[in-house]
Amino acid sequence: MNDRIRKPAAKEVLLAHGSGGRDMHQLVEGLIVPRLDNPLLAALEDQACLEINGVQLAFTTDSYVVDPIFFPGGDIGSLSVHGTVNDLAMSGARPLYLSLALILEEGFPMADLERLLESIAGAARENAVQVVTGDTKVVHRNSADKIFINTSGVGLLEGPRIPGAVGVRPGDKVLLSGSLGDHGMTILSLREGFRFDSPLASDSAGLWPLVEAMQKAAGGSIRAMRDPTRGGLATTLNEIAARSRVGIRLEEAEIPVNESVRGACEILGLDPLYVANEGKLVAFVGPEGADALLEALRGHPLGAGARCIGTVVEDDRHQVILQTAFGGSRIVDMLSGDPLPRIC
Amino acid sequence: MKYIDEFRNSELARKVLKEIHDLADEPVRIMEICGGHTHVIFKYGIEKMIPPQVELIHGPGCPVCVTPLERVDLAIDLAWRDNVIFTTFADMIRVPGSKSSLQREKARGADIRMVYSSLDALDLARDNPDRPVVFFAIGFETTAPTNAMSVLLAREQGLDNYSIFSNHVTVPVAVRAILDSPDVRLDAFIAPGHVSLVTGSRMYEFMADDYGKPVVVSGFEPLDIMQSIAMILRQRREGRCQVENQYIRAVTPQGNPLAQQVVERVLEPCDMRWRGLGLIPGSGLKVRPEFSAHDAEHRFDIGSLPELEDPKACDCGNILRGAKMPWDCRVFGKGCTPEHPIGACMVSSEGACAAYYNYGRHNLAPR
Known part of the structure; x- marks a missing residue:
C-alpha cells in the first residue's frame, strides 16, 4: 500500500492544506488515504455509507474552527450541527444522531459557552437529530483559539443510496439550490472589519428537508449531491468532473450571487465560485428528472433561488468551463492556495 | 452592481466586438502592460472573442511576479529578525524565494501577517509599540503613494517602530527597456489604468512620439479593454499614433499631483532587478535617506544578497x-x-x- 503514499511538496503543514483546494486534496489522497486503505474511505465522499446487517447507514465527521464564533446568520454551534447534518443528507440519508466534542480554551467565557449550547440544541431540534454522546476537553490559554467543535453524525438510508461522485454522466444537468458565497463573505468581512451597506449573512442551514423533497419528486434521477463548503462550488465541480471522468459546462448568467456578496467579492478581488457555502447543495441529475427536481427545490424556502447552472459533457480533460455572461469562456479550476483561512 | 455591470454588458460587448472585427484588417500585436488587464482578459475570455489577427501580448506589469528571488529572501530574513511583525499583501505570501516562501516561514513560526494596505500595518505598529513592524512594500506607481504616505504618517505620529521594505518599480522605465530590446515586435500598447490614475496619461507620450506606438490607457472592466482594442485599431486605420485615454472616468492627463508629491517626498529612483527581465537602471524606488529611520533596509542593516539567476528552466x-x-x-x-x-x-x-x-x-x- 505504501507505494501509493505521495508526500506533499511542503515540509510543514501550511494553511493551504486546510483550504479545501488542491493542496488539501494532495494531503488527503497522498498522505492519509493510502495508510488507512479501505474501499469505504477511498470513495472520498463526504460520508461513508455502511451496510450493517442489511441496514444502510451513513456516517460522517467534521471539525469546526470558524473565527469569529458568532456571526450574522449563525454561530459555531449551529454550524457544527448543520455541517454534519448536511454531509449525511448529501448521500440521501436521513440524519439521526450526532456526537459533540468540545475543545475549550482556558478562560473562555461561560456565558458564551451557554449561548453556543443553546444554539446547538436549537439546531438539533430544527433538524430532528439528537446529540447522543460527547466529550469535553480544556486546553491551556493560547493552545486553542476560544472553542473548537467536532461533531460526528449517523444517518439512515431509507431508499437506494445516491450513486455519488463517480456516477455522473454526460448529459446530466447541474442544479444549484441558491446563491453562492454568503457564508464565506460574511466571515471574511467580519474578520477583516469591513462594513458594507447591504448586510451580509451566513446561509448556514440544515439541508435534509430539501433532499427529502427532491427524493420524493424524482429521487431516482439524482446521481450525486454535494454541499459546496470550503473551496466553493468550483472545487466541488472539479472533484466531480475528475472522479466521474466528465467535463462540466457552466452558464455564468445562471449562477445566482447576492448583490452584497458580489460587491464584497469585487472589493476583495475574490470569485464567488471559490467562496464557502454552508446551506447550499449542488445536485447532478439525469435530464429526465431535472425539471421535477428543480421544481421540488424551488418549492422549499431553502431552495427558492434554485437554478439549473450547467450541463455535464464528454471531455477527456475533465475540465469545468464557464461560459461568461460577457460572451467569452474560461476554465474554472480547483481552488489553489488559501484565500480564506478558517472559514468553517 | 451599479457602475460595474454596465461595463460587463454582453450586448454592448457585441457592438464593440463588431467594430473590432471591422477594423482588424491586418495582423497586430498589442501588449497590455498591466497584470490586472491580463487577469480580466482571461477571466472574461476576451482573447478568444476577438479576431485571431489581433494578438494580445501579456506584459511585465505584475509587481508580485517581477520581484526578484533575492528580495523575497531578504523579506524572509527581515521576518525572522528579533521581535519583528512582518506585514505583506496576501499576494506575496506564496511567492518562492531561492529556498523558502513567506507562507512556509509563517508556518515555521515567523510572525508574518497579511494586510490590505500599508495603513493597516501602521495600525499594527501603533498597537504594538514594543515590536518593530515591517511592511513589504511592493507595486508600481499605484501602491507607491499609500506606502510613501505610511512613512510620512509614521514620522508625524512618532511611530518609530514602523518601517517599509521598498521594492517599488515604475512602469515607464521598464516599458522603454522592452521597446529597446531587439527581438520584440509590438505594434501598440494598452496602458495601465490604476498606474495612470496617479501618474497621468501624459507619462506614455514617449511611446507614441519616440517609438511610434499607439497607446490607449484602459479601465479594468472587460468592456473597457475591448473598447481600448478598438481605439488602437482605429488609430492604426487612420494612421494616427497617439496616447489616448479610454479610462476617462478615472484618469486625467496630469494624474494625481498630491499622490505624486508624496512619492517624490519619501522615495527616490534606484536601480532595480526585475525577475525575468534582469537589472533595469532607474526602474525602482527606494526610501530617501531623510527617512532612513523608516527604511527597513537601513534600520536592520540587511545589506544585499548576491543576485540570483532566474531558474534556468523558465522562459x-x-x-x-x-x-x-x-x-x-x-x-x-x-x-x-x-x-x-x-x-x-x-x-x-x-x-x-x-x-x-x-x-x-x-x-x-x-x-
Whole structure:
C-alpha cells in the first residue's frame, strides 16, 4: 500500500492544506488515504455509507474552527450541527444522531459557552437529530483559539443510496439550490472589519428537508449531491468532473450571487465560485428528472433561488468551463492556495 | 452592481466586438502592460472573442511576479529578525524565494501577517509599540503613494517602530527597456489604468512620439479593454499614433499631483532587478535617506544578497517581453504550475502564465 503514499511538496503543514483546494486534496489522497486503505474511505465522499446487517447507514465527521464564533446568520454551534447534518443528507440519508466534542480554551467565557449550547440544541431540534454522546476537553490559554467543535453524525438510508461522485454522466444537468458565497463573505468581512451597506449573512442551514423533497419528486434521477463548503462550488465541480471522468459546462448568467456578496467579492478581488457555502447543495441529475427536481427545490424556502447552472459533457480533460455572461469562456479550476483561512 | 455591470454588458460587448472585427484588417500585436488587464482578459475570455489577427501580448506589469528571488529572501530574513511583525499583501505570501516562501516561514513560526494596505500595518505598529513592524512594500506607481504616505504618517505620529521594505518599480522605465530590446515586435500598447490614475496619461507620450506606438490607457472592466482594442485599431486605420485615454472616468492627463508629491517626498529612483527581465537602471524606488529611520533596509542593516539567476528552466524573460508565449516554455503546466511556480509569470494570478493556466488552457491544444 505504501507505494501509493505521495508526500506533499511542503515540509510543514501550511494553511493551504486546510483550504479545501488542491493542496488539501494532495494531503488527503497522498498522505492519509493510502495508510488507512479501505474501499469505504477511498470513495472520498463526504460520508461513508455502511451496510450493517442489511441496514444502510451513513456516517460522517467534521471539525469546526470558524473565527469569529458568532456571526450574522449563525454561530459555531449551529454550524457544527448543520455541517454534519448536511454531509449525511448529501448521500440521501436521513440524519439521526450526532456526537459533540468540545475543545475549550482556558478562560473562555461561560456565558458564551451557554449561548453556543443553546444554539446547538436549537439546531438539533430544527433538524430532528439528537446529540447522543460527547466529550469535553480544556486546553491551556493560547493552545486553542476560544472553542473548537467536532461533531460526528449517523444517518439512515431509507431508499437506494445516491450513486455519488463517480456516477455522473454526460448529459446530466447541474442544479444549484441558491446563491453562492454568503457564508464565506460574511466571515471574511467580519474578520477583516469591513462594513458594507447591504448586510451580509451566513446561509448556514440544515439541508435534509430539501433532499427529502427532491427524493420524493424524482429521487431516482439524482446521481450525486454535494454541499459546496470550503473551496466553493468550483472545487466541488472539479472533484466531480475528475472522479466521474466528465467535463462540466457552466452558464455564468445562471449562477445566482447576492448583490452584497458580489460587491464584497469585487472589493476583495475574490470569485464567488471559490467562496464557502454552508446551506447550499449542488445536485447532478439525469435530464429526465431535472425539471421535477428543480421544481421540488424551488418549492422549499431553502431552495427558492434554485437554478439549473450547467450541463455535464464528454471531455477527456475533465475540465469545468464557464461560459461568461460577457460572451467569452474560461476554465474554472480547483481552488489553489488559501484565500480564506478558517472559514468553517 | 451599479457602475460595474454596465461595463460587463454582453450586448454592448457585441457592438464593440463588431467594430473590432471591422477594423482588424491586418495582423497586430498589442501588449497590455498591466497584470490586472491580463487577469480580466482571461477571466472574461476576451482573447478568444476577438479576431485571431489581433494578438494580445501579456506584459511585465505584475509587481508580485517581477520581484526578484533575492528580495523575497531578504523579506524572509527581515521576518525572522528579533521581535519583528512582518506585514505583506496576501499576494506575496506564496511567492518562492531561492529556498523558502513567506507562507512556509509563517508556518515555521515567523510572525508574518497579511494586510490590505500599508495603513493597516501602521495600525499594527501603533498597537504594538514594543515590536518593530515591517511592511513589504511592493507595486508600481499605484501602491507607491499609500506606502510613501505610511512613512510620512509614521514620522508625524512618532511611530518609530514602523518601517517599509521598498521594492517599488515604475512602469515607464521598464516599458522603454522592452521597446529597446531587439527581438520584440509590438505594434501598440494598452496602458495601465490604476498606474495612470496617479501618474497621468501624459507619462506614455514617449511611446507614441519616440517609438511610434499607439497607446490607449484602459479601465479594468472587460468592456473597457475591448473598447481600448478598438481605439488602437482605429488609430492604426487612420494612421494616427497617439496616447489616448479610454479610462476617462478615472484618469486625467496630469494624474494625481498630491499622490505624486508624496512619492517624490519619501522615495527616490534606484536601480532595480526585475525577475525575468534582469537589472533595469532607474526602474525602482527606494526610501530617501531623510527617512532612513523608516527604511527597513537601513534600520536592520540587511545589506544585499548576491543576485540570483532566474531558474534556468523558465522562459519568463521572453514571455514578459512578448517575444514568446507561455506555452512555448517547456515547463509551463508541467513543472511550473500555480501551486508550485518556478518562474515569475506563474507566481501571481496576474502573471501571464498563471492566467493562461488558470483560465485559458482549454483553448490550448493538448500536448
